[in-house]
Amino acid sequence: MLAVKSTLTVRSVLGVVAAVVMTMASTGAAPAAEVTGAADNLRTGWYPDEPSLAPAVVAGGHFEKAFSDELTGQVYAQPLVANGVLLVVTEDNWVYGIDPVTGAKRWERKTGTPVNALEAPIACADLQPRVGITGTPVIDTEHNVAYFVANEVLGGAIVWRMHAVELGSGKELPSFPVTIEGHAQNLSGVNFQAAQELQRPGLLLMNGVVYAGFGSHCDHPPYEGWVIGVSTSGHLSTMWAASANGGSVWQSGGGLVSAGPGRILFSTGNGNTTPGAGDPPKGPGHAPPEGRLGESVVSLQTQTDGSLKATDFFSPFNSKLLDEKDIDLGSSAPVALPPQFGTPTVPHPLIQEGKFGSVYVLNGDDLGGMGQGAGGSDGVLQELGPFGGVWGAATLWPGDGRYVYVPSVSEPASSNETKNSLRFFTYGQDGAGNPHISLAATTPEEFSFGSGSPILTSNGTASGSGILWTTLCPVKACAEKEAELRAYTAVPGSSSPKPFWSGKVGLATKFSRPDASSGHVYVGNHDGRLIAFSSPMLTPSSGALDFAAPLGGHLAREVTLTSTGTEVEVRAVNPPTGPFQASGLPAKGTKLKPGQSITVTVTFTPASRGTVSGEFGIVTQGSEAKVALSGAGEESAQERAEREARETAGQTTSTGVLTSSSLVAQAPGSSGASPLISLTKLKLNASASKLSTRRRRLVVTYTLSTAGTVKVVIYRRLNVHGCKSGSGACVRWVATKLKLKVQAHAGSNRLAVNLGTLASGDYRLGATPLAPSGAVGYARYVRFRTSH
Numbered sequence: 196m197l198a199v200k201s202t203l204t205v206r207s208v209l210g211v212v213a214a215v216v217m218t219m220a221s222t223g224a225a226p227a228a229e230v231t232g233a234a235d236n237l238r239t240g241w242y243p244d245e246p247s248l249a250p251a252v253v254a255g256g257h258f259e260k261a262f263s264d265e266l267t268g269q270v271y272a273q274p275l276v277a278n279g280v281l282l283v284v285t286e287d288n289w290v291y292g293i294d295p296v297t298g299a300k301r302w303e304r305k306t307g308t309p310v311n312a313l314e315a316p317i318a319c320a321d322l323q324p325r326v327g328i329t330g331t332p333v334i335d336t337e338h339n340v341a342y343f344v345a346n347e348v349l350g351g352a353i354v355w356r357m358h359a360v361e362l363g364s365g366k367e368l369p370s371f372p373v374t375i376e377g378h379a380q381n382l383s384g385v386n387f388q389a390a391q392e393l394q395r396p397g398l399l400l401m402n403g404v405v406y407a408g409f410g411s412h413c414d415h416p417p418y419e420g421w422v423i424g425v426s427t428s429g430h431l432s433t434m435w436a437a438s439a440n441g442g443s444v445w446q447s448g449g450g451l452v453s454a455g456p457g458r459i460l461f462s463t464g465n466g467n468t469t470p471g472a473g474d475p476p477k478g479p480g481h482a483p484p485e486g487r488l489g490e491s492v493v494s495l496q497t498q499t500d501g502s503l504k505a506t507d508f509f510s511p512f513n514s515k516l517l518d519e520k521d522i523d524l525g526s527s528a529p530v531a532l533p534p535q536f537g538t539p540t541v542p543h544p545l546i547q548e549g550k551f552g553s554v555y556v557l558n559g560d561d562l563g564g565m566g567q568g569a570g571g572s573d574g575v576l577q578e579l580g581p582f583g584g585v586w587g588a589a590t591l592w593p594g595d596g597r598y599v600y601v602p603s604v605s606e607p608a609s610s611n612e613t614k615n616s617l618r619f620f621t622y623g624q625d626g627a628g629n630p631h632i633s634l635a636a637t638t639p640e641e642f643s644f645g646s647g648s649p650i651l652t653s654n655g656t657a658s659g660s661g662i663l664w665t666t667l668c669p670v671k672a673c674a675e676k677e678a679e680l681r682a683y684t685a686v687p688g689s690s691s692p693k694p695f696w697s698g699k700v701g702l703a704t705k706f707s708r709p710d711a712s713s714g715h716v717y718v719g720n721h722d723g724r725l726i727a728f729s730s731p732m733l734t735p736s737s738g739a740l741d742f743a744a745p746l747g748g749h750l751a752r753e754v755t756l757t758s759t760g761t762e763v764e765v766r767a768v769n770p771p772t773g774p775f776q777a778s779g780l781p782a783k784g785t786k787l788k789p790g791q792s793i794t795v796t797v798t799f800t801p802a803s804r805g806t807v808s809g810e811f812g813i814v815t816q817g818s819e820a821k822v823a824l825s826g827a828g829e830e831s832a833q834e835r836a837e838r839e840a841r842e843t844a845g846q847t848t849s850t851g852v853l854t855s856s857s858l859v860a861q862a863p864g865s866s867g868a869s870p871l872i873s874l875t876k877l878k879l880n881a882s883a884s885k886l887s888t889r890r891r892r893l894v895v896t897y898t899l900s901t902a903g904t905v906k907v908v909i910y911r912r913l914n915v916h917g918c919k920s921g922s923g924a925c926v927r928w929v930a931t932k933l934k935l936k937v938q939a940h941a942g943s944n945r946l947a948v949n950l951g952t953l954a955s956g957d958y959r960l961g962a963t964p965l966a967p968s969g970a971v972g973y974a975r976y977v978r979f980r981t982s983h
Contacts, residue, residue, distance in 0.1 A: 228913075230277035232331035232397030233588065233708065234650065236453040237531040240590030240708070246654035247714030247760075250662055252730050253682055253696050255817045260698065261715065261729040261761050261789060262298030266291060268309070270719025271322070271448065271704045273331040273397070276712035278339055280362050283725050288327035288345050290358075291725075292365055295712060296759050297790040298727060302365040306358055306372070307347035312412075316353075316390045319413035326412070331397035331450060331708075333405060335427070337956065339363055342405045342427075344375070344394045353390040357405065357425040370429025375407075379421075379436035380502045382486050387434065391418040396528070397450025399459065402497065403427050408451055408461055410443025410525070416467035420444040420525075422451070422459060422495060422503060435495065435503040440473030441466030442489035442525075447706040449528020449588040449648065454543060454559055457497035462547060463489050464525030471515035475508060477571065480564035483508040490514035490524050492547050492562055509547075509555070509562035512573050517551055522610045524549035528588040531559055535593035535656075536622055536630055541576065544630040546589050546599060552581030552607040554620075556630055576629045581607040583615025587648035587706045590663070592685045594656035597622035599632050600663055604644045612671055614641035617649065617663075619687045636687035645673040645705035651685060652711045661685025664716055666703050673721065678703035680718055680728065700726050714760055732760035733787070733813055733820040742799035742826035743973055746834070749800040754822055756795065756813065758787035767814040774800050775809045775824050801828030827973070829873075872966035873900040876943075877975045879960065893979070895946040897962055900972075902940045904965040907948070909933040912957035928959060936965075953981050 233240045252258060268287025275282045281295040288309045292302045309327035312319055322329070332343035339362045347354055356372035379385040387409075396408035404424040411418035420437035422444060437444065443464040444451075452460040466473035466489050473489035483493065483505040491514075494507035510524075517523050527548040536544055543559035556577035557563060567574030583603025592598045599622060603615035619636040647666035654660040663683040670676045678701070681694040702721040710717045715729045736755040744750040765785040770777050779795045787793070797811070805828055812821040876898040897905065910928040931953065937946060948960075957980050964972035 228336045229400050230275050230334040230336055231400070232273045232275070232333075232448075232450040233530075233590070233648075236399065236401070236450075237533060238397075238450050238452050238528060238588060239530060239533060240588070240648065240650045241533075241592065242650060242652045242711045243655050245652035245711055245714065246660070247730070247732055248652045248662055248711060248716070249654065249660060250684060250695070252817065253662060255730070257761070257817050258696060258728060258730045259761060261727040263727075264291075264293060264298045264300070264725040266723045266725055268325065268327060268723055269704055269721050270723065270725060271329045271707055272343075272719070273448075273708045274710045274717040274719055274725060275332060275334055275341075276710065276717075277334040277336050277341075278362060281712075281717065281725075282332060282334065282341050282362065283719060284328040284332060284343055285723065286322070286325050286327040286329065288347065290328070290341075290343070290360065290365060292362065293725065294790065295715060295717075295727075296757075298725075299790075304360070304365045306345045307349065307356070310346045310348055310353050316415070317412055319415070321413050322393070326393070329448075330394045330407060331448065333398040333400045334362060335400060337954070340368060340427070342398060342400065344398070344407050345372075346389075346394065355389050355392065355394060355409075357407070359427070359429070368429070373425045373429055373431055375423055375425070375431065377431065377434055379419075379434050381504070382436045382439055385419060385436045385439050387421060387423075388417070391415060392421070393445070395448050396444060396446045396461065397448065399451040399453055400427075401453050401459070402457065404432055404497075404501070406451055406459060408444035408446065410445035410464060411441070411467070414465075414467065416441075418443065418467055420463050420489070422461065424501070424503070432501045433503050436486075437463045437488045437491075437493065438466065438473035439486055440468055440489070442473050442491075445525050446528035446588070447526055447586040447648070448708070452529055452531050454531040454545075459495040459497075459503070460492065460529050460531065460545070460559070462492050462525040462527065462529055462549075464523035465489060465518045465521060470518040474514045474518060475510045475565045477566035478564055479567060480507045480509060480562045480574075482564075490517050492524070492529055492545070492557065494562060507562045508564065509557055509573075509575065510565040511551075511553070512566045512568070512571055513551075514565070517549070520610060522550040522584065522608065524551070526550045527585040530589050530591070532591060532630070533593060535597060536591070538624055538628050538630055540628040541630055544576065546601075548585035548589065548601060550584040550586070550605065550610050552584050552603065552605075552609075554579040554582065554601055554632075556632060577625070577631055579632070579634070582618060583607055584609065586644070587708075590649045590651050592651050592653065592661045592663075594653060594661055595658050595686045598635070598685060600649050600651070602642060602646065602648055602665060604642050604646050612644035614643045616640070617642055617665060617683075619692065636690045636692050638683075639691040639693065640667070643668045643673070644671045645703065646678075647703065647707045647709070650709055650711060652716075653685070659686075664709050664711070666700065666707065666709065666718065668703050668705075673703040673705055675702075677701055678720075680709060680716065698728055729760035731763045731816045731818070732758070733763050733815050733818075734759040735820055735822050737822070739823040739825065740797055742824070743829055744799055744801055744826070745829045746801055746804060746831040748831070749798055751796055751798045753794055753796050755792050756820055757792035758789050761789065763787045763815045765813055765815060769812040769814070769819075771797065771809045771811040771824055773809055774802060774807055774826060774828075775811075776800070777811050780811070781813065795822075797822075797824060799824075799826040801826060804828040804830065872903050872964045872970055872972040874898065874905065874962055874964040874972055874975055877962055877977050879977050879979055893948045893950050895948060895960065895962070896943065897939075897946075898943050899939050899941055899964055901966065903967055904936050905939050905944070906936050906963045906965060907934070907946070908961045909948075909953070910959050910961060911953075912959070931958075950981055955981050
């Protein structure tokens with residue numbers, strides 16, 4: 196298939212979309228795609244698009260430190276990679292845009308003066324010496340904007356401000372930062388006191404609003420738990436308080452969950468005066484007591500005016516004991532399980548733990564209320580333990596039978612900050628068809644208080660591809676002794692699984708998660724360093740090259756291969772054969788540092804009509820980068836001239852056909868031959884008129900060899916999670932609803948297309964010619980971009 200590439204930018208302003216030449220199927224604007232903490236808005240911690248992080252590769256002896264960047268300030272927030280930029284924020288209020296392959300700083304900025312945690316009114320050594328950006332940001336990849344919340348000293352006062360910066364430059368957007376201040380919309384008389392609050396949970400972007408959770412810093416009363424929303428246009432939109440008496444939203448950094456349209460799930464902690472005063476009384480989940488939602492899993496729903504309302508909750512029957520002993524539920528974040536874990540009776544299960552050590556399986560659509568089980572017990576699907584106390588969140592693996600992993604860092608049913616283990620649970624169903632988990636394995640080594648929450652990387656749900664990654668602190672609070680990033684197989688080989696790989700990461704920050712992207716694992720630490728681990732990788736800009744050329748002619752295409760991991764050394768080269776020739780192949784022994792690349796030119800010179808395939812490969816340490824080649828020999832210029840002369844004389848002769856499934860030419864004499872049809876030119880133009888620009892009118896011109904039908908489909912470019920900018924290997928083209936078939940005559944044709952229903956983004960238009968006989972010609976493609 197010959198892809199004709201060009202770039203066209205179609206700009207527009209808001210206006211009424213009018214019909215043009217063709218009436219097309221309508222499609223709504225695509226929802227914003229986010230890169231966020233714990234991989235997704237369900238907070239699963241599952242990164243399914245990491246085939247380069249295969250267990251054999253990680254265990255192969257070449258997976259090692261790729262770079263270590265020195266930053267200013269401790270890194271508590273999870274690093275994030277989006278649109279080719281690695282975003283890292285620190286407690287000194289520094290924000291960095293880093294090259295995710297080389298570690299080079301592309302930009303950096305300081306957002307404001309961080310707060311001294313050792314001075315009044317905070318006077319707390321829990322997170323010290325400074326408090327700045329603690330919660331994990333969220334990135335709107337469609338608009339390339341990162342949002343985060345910073346603690347700052349402004350005019351002598353402590354404030355919290357929501358920032359929005361361009362991911363490519365670090366420049367602050369207009370109308371930002373937004374100061375968070377005011378009173379709770381759901382509780383009269385409850386005011387936000389910035390000096391008493393800590394913004395620890397990961398942020399959530401939903402329906403044009405960025406939501407942040409707040410809780411106490413060191414439990415200095417008075418404090419409340421908050422969920423606060425700031426619109427992407429830069430306005431404080433909602434302020435909701437869990438209780439007038441505590442109820443922190445802390446979750447050890449775990450993010451707010453979005454498990455449905457306009458719905459937010461999270462957990463809360465203890466009160467700040469009389470134990471139990473801010474916790475819910477016994478009652479059903481769908482009647483949550485507004486203002487008494489401490490020690491609970493809470494579901495909020497956005498209202499038409501943008502405010503938030505509690506619509507469901509769960510609180511343990513012994514919540515008062517949890518409050519009294521500071522073994523609160525809100526030390527752990529809820530995780531909404533994906534569809535692979537649902538059942539017909541419970542399609543949306545939820546996992547929640549806490550300091551007490553119990554593991555709860557909840558029905559996400561009916562959380563369970565307070566004391567609604569038999570004899571006033573918990574009305575939940577399942578309760579296990581108590582095991583060790585959890586400061587963080589679980590993660591999961593939908594492959595190999597399905598697993599859930601729970602990190603524990605204290606003794607069971609105790610707030611004593613000591614040691615415990617990482618636990619592996621298998622998933623199944625009980626006799627009633629409800630989700631059910633069972634303990635399968637426990638690590639023999641202990642995880643001290645402060646050890647992080649795990650993530651899981653895999654190649655989709657391919658069996659054996661899952662790796663569980665987590666940070667182990669060998670001593671309490673990760674102090675004075677170097678921590679390790681550890682890798683476990685997703686399926687434990689025994690009841691006492693051990694890591695198959697580990698790497699030193701310096702002094703760790705408490706409860707932090709690593710991040711994974713494009714074959715790398717990133718860890719931020721207490722020393723103010725961002726450490727990346729990877730293997731040698733030579734990544735082609737395209738995994739396959741397609742050619743179509745006439746007999747006696749040739750076509751050349753280029754592919755760039757970039758070192759995207761640690762340094763690459765070429766061990767061998769496997770050139771192509773047959774009608775394919777390659778130039779620019781590296782010599783054996785060539786070394787490429789991270790970010791360096793080579794360009795290989797492949798030439799296709801067909802000797803006969805029909806299709807042929809091949810490949811070339813470059814072997815490096817432990818792997819081979821391959822590029823597949825396919826070519827189709829077409830009629831020569833002389834043959835085409837002769838055929839066109841016959842057609843003009845009414846003497847059309849069948850010499851070949853393209854099949855609709857493979858879009859390749861059959862050899863002469865094949866059965867079912869039909870007249871060949873070809874689309875020889877394809878071009879896009881955006882009209883320059885003011886009216887047409889507003890309507891986003893796109894003109895398509897093409898030349899057809901014979902009269903027939905042309906099928907036109909517009910595809911949108913979507914990046915796989917963590918896609919390196921410009922890497923064709925992790926790009927998907929998804930068909931939009933803009934599809935049509937038009938009758939066309941031989942020679943030049945012109946078609947006007949209305950793009951008013953398309954959101955801003957990168958697209959390509961595909962045109963496929965169809966002959967009256969049913970023959971299918973080669974499709975051609977042209978890329979373009981729309982923007983507002």
